[in-house]
Amino acid sequence: MRIPKTAEAEIQRKEELVQAIVSELDRTFTTSERPQALTRVAEMFRGLDETTLRAVAYRQGVFEDDLEPTELERDREAS
DSSP, rough: OOOHHHHHHHHHHHHHHHHHHHHHHHSSSSTTOOTTTTHHHHHHTEEEETTHHHHHHHHOOOOGGGGGGOOOHHHHHHO
């Protein structure tokens, strides 16, 4: 079964958010004592909805202009 291109784009965008947050955490915190910590944190972030994930990205300092919700996304969330 083929995933629609819109779903693929959403999955890719969410994964980019997850990786940006995990990269910021990796630079901020020492994980040498628990090497699997970042992997587990990434899995936790993947389980979040995109709105919450964007909020976490913003709070971690990885916010970029292109992470700002588009008008279409705002309309979709409002409905």
